[in-house]
Amino acid sequence: MVEPIPPITLPPAKHPEQEAVWLQAKLQQWLDEEFLPEPANHRIAERAAQIYMRQRMEDENDLGSLVIAIISEMQAYDFSDSFYGEFAIANAVSDLLMDSLGIDRCCGQ
Template sequence: MSVPISPIQLPPCGDCAADAEWLEQALLSWLNTEYVPEAVNTAIAQRAAQVYRRQRLEGEHDLGGILLALVTELQQFDFSQSFYSEFAVANAVSDLLLRRLGIEPCCGAG
């Protein structure tokens, strides 16, 4: 019998604008490092940070809920000039947030 994965709750957002700015810069760095830097990466990082900020301001602390909101809302983004998709970006955001909490994404909380 499989054991469900416990939800991961982010700490309350003290300064959501600063958190979103951190995420935008961290995601942009990841996007530019993972493949080749592309001009569209800035717009992708900005849009993902906007979605993240709004979710946090609306009281969303569940990482899974934020991940789903990112996938849903980034479906409206034009990824035709990018190597990435909404799923890759949402997963990268999740990994960045987990690492910021000290949790290695591949291995869990330990």
């Protein structure tokens, strides 16, 4: 039988505003490097960081729940001037957070 993937829990947020600033900068860097640097990248990263910060201020520490919140709330965002969508953004946030925690995301490990 296949074992379920255990949840990833972030440490409690001591400074969610600082986390959001870090996330916004890292996400914008990723967006700029993945395709093209464009003004929409800043707005997308800013919005995702706002969602993240609010969730963390509400004591959300589960990475899966954070990803779902970003997907849900970014569905209302107008991505028409970008190459991205809500799933790409949420997955990028997840990858950045796992990298920051030193979690190897290769091959489901």
